[in-house]
Amino acid sequence: MSQLFDTITQVFPTIPGHTYSVQLAFWSDGSTPNAAFTGWFDGSYHLLGGGTNLPAYNWITADWDFVASGFFAGLVISGYDTPSYVYVDDVVVRDVSAPEPVTLSVFAAGLAGVGATRRRKNQSRA
Numbered sequence: 001m002s003q004l005f006d007t008i009t010q011v012f013p014t015i016p017g018h019t020y021s022v023q024l025a026f027w028s029d030g031s032t033p034n035a036a037f038t039g040w041f042d043g044s045y046h047l048l049g050g051g052t053n054l055p056a057y058n059w060i061t062a063d064w065d066f067v068a069s070g071f072f073a074g075l076v077i078s079g080y081d082t083p084s085y086v087y088v089d090d091v092v093v094r095d096v097s098a099p100e101p102v103t104l105s106v107f108a109a110g111l112a113g114v115g116a117t118r119r120r121k122n123q124s125r126a
Contacts, residue, residue, distance in 0.1 A: 005078040014068035018097035022048060022075060023063045027087040030056030034081035040066050041074045
């Protein structure tokens with residue numbers, strides 16, 4: 001008997017060569033048959049992880065990385081659990097190649113400090 005998968009698909013902009021982290025939480029009561037798969041596509045499908053006849057999980061977190069090859073990528077989350085449910089929540093995709101906002105603000109504060117110091121030195125010479 002073939003199974004019908006419930007599927008969530010989301011396309012998002014990417015920067016070629018950047019590494020993206022995919023994180024999600026899922027739950028399964030362990031009823032079989034069941035399956036859950038996560039992947040990404042950029043013209044072809046790339047499996048990140050998953051499996052069939054999963055045991056019972058109480059909200060575990062899965063984390064995968066991939067490198068973008070184009071300006072757009074798609075995330076695909078599929079699953080089935082005929083007698084019960086497989087839940088997915090807290091899906092996050094991050095560009096881990098880009099500096100975090102805190103890093104950028106510390107860098108900007110450092111540049112401002114260098115500029116202020118230089119201005120003071122120039123004023124004291126005049």
